Amino acid sequence: MSGHVVLEGFHVVKHALRFGATIHRVLVLDLAATLALAASHAPDLLDEFTARAEVVTPAEFTAVVGRTHPTGVAALADRSAERAPVATSGRSAPLVLLDNPKNLGNLGAVIRVAAGLGASGVVSLGDVDPWHPNVLRGSAGLHFALPVGRLADLDGLAGPVLAFDAGGEDLRDAVIPDDAVLAFGSERHGLSDAVRAVADRVLSIPMRDKVSSYNLTTSAAMALYHWDLRRRDS
Structure with missing residues (x-):
């Protein structure tokens, strides 16, 4: 819109x-x-x-x-046209998918991280407008550096979907394809059943014992940094 x-x-x-x-x-x-x-x-x-x-x-x-x-x-x-490349195959960088995020500042910070690490875009599911003023503040205006939009559903989502959950495979052993969709659950409820159903692989970010979780932005940053680091080493 x-x-x-x-x-x-x-x-x-x-x-x-x-x-x-x-x-x-x-x-x-x-x-x-x-x-x-x-x-x-x-x-x-x-x-x-x-x-x-x-x-x-x-x-x-x-x-x-x-x-x-x-x-x-x-x-x-x-406001930029919502042009997030959800149906584009052969992307040269991952697309970040946020599954029903609730914290506007976190959503903005994820956009900022994604812009800094060269993601192909950020899309969200749910009711939150990714162009809300609080999200814009959180991104420091970096909405204009990459496509940002909201999805009505998961139809047409192109590329392997890598979902992040505490029970998944260790991220350190994984190679993230350039055209991957990196899916992160909401801060409180995690991944929805709909996103789990389309996931090709579930990965987890290493975490010290007794630490319960990472912030959403931290998780997205570590996943994108892992992708970028492995790509540079290859």
């Missing part, structure tokens, strides 16, 4: 600009402070911030964004 999204904070706007988001307004409270941030944290975007920054009052900023922000920077952007 297309629409507009509010980007809150300098770093969210920075990543959106770097990855080609369609941005309509860049709102700043203090132009000098914003350009100083750009000079120190995103010198590649200094000219763009200089040209596009629109200085507004605190009241105007809050009216558009809904609240203030410590960096005094925000933007209005087009």
